[in-house]
Amino acid sequence: MWDLRADTVIHSGTGVLQVWAVAYGPIPDEIELGGPGADWHVRVYCTGREDVARIVEDEGIAEGAEQYLIQFWPCQA
Template sequence: MSELISREEVSVEVDFYGIYLQDWDDSQVPVPFPEGWEAGPFLRARPGRLDITSAGHTHTAALTVEVWDAEPPAPSGDWEESERAEILSISGELEVGGVAGGPMPEPIRLSGRECNWSVRVACSGRSEVAEKARQGVPEGVVERYVLQFWPQV
């Protein structure tokens, strides 16, 4: 049975339909964000980096980042999107940010050491944020993400 190691909740500013996570030491990322960014599939994995396409152009989204010791059960709830990927983090920490707004000042801590991670990304609120974005910039948090990380075996 898997065990939750840590859980962190943060807000991230989405812009140009996207957010990203990449190794905190961007010198270890062959193509650092925003190079090669384009809105596309919900989740795109690149070496050392994850690109997530939002359903809204500009808004604040909620991110819940969970670190587990083994593959956890999928998060409960109704999710409009859910995908899995892999990411190598040399630093054990991830930078999070929007397309033009850049990174948040503090990293997301995974382990503090080099590790290959599996990740499940689930999202809700996509339909609602898309509708509200057609009328302007959505107020408050509408789109929510849960990212579950666990070490690859």
């Protein structure tokens, strides 16, 4: 079902993550990761990116064409 997958590690100095959408700016909800100063594995899956150009050309807006699943889990010390 997912077209792409990417993995990385992030360091959270505050334990709180704020997500930004490129076209819309900050998303109001914050993600509570846990205590400050921790490293987290992050895995992102997405689908629908290839459909966006076609939908924009046909309809002018591609609302909901892309879907994402983002998983976080703590790095082991």
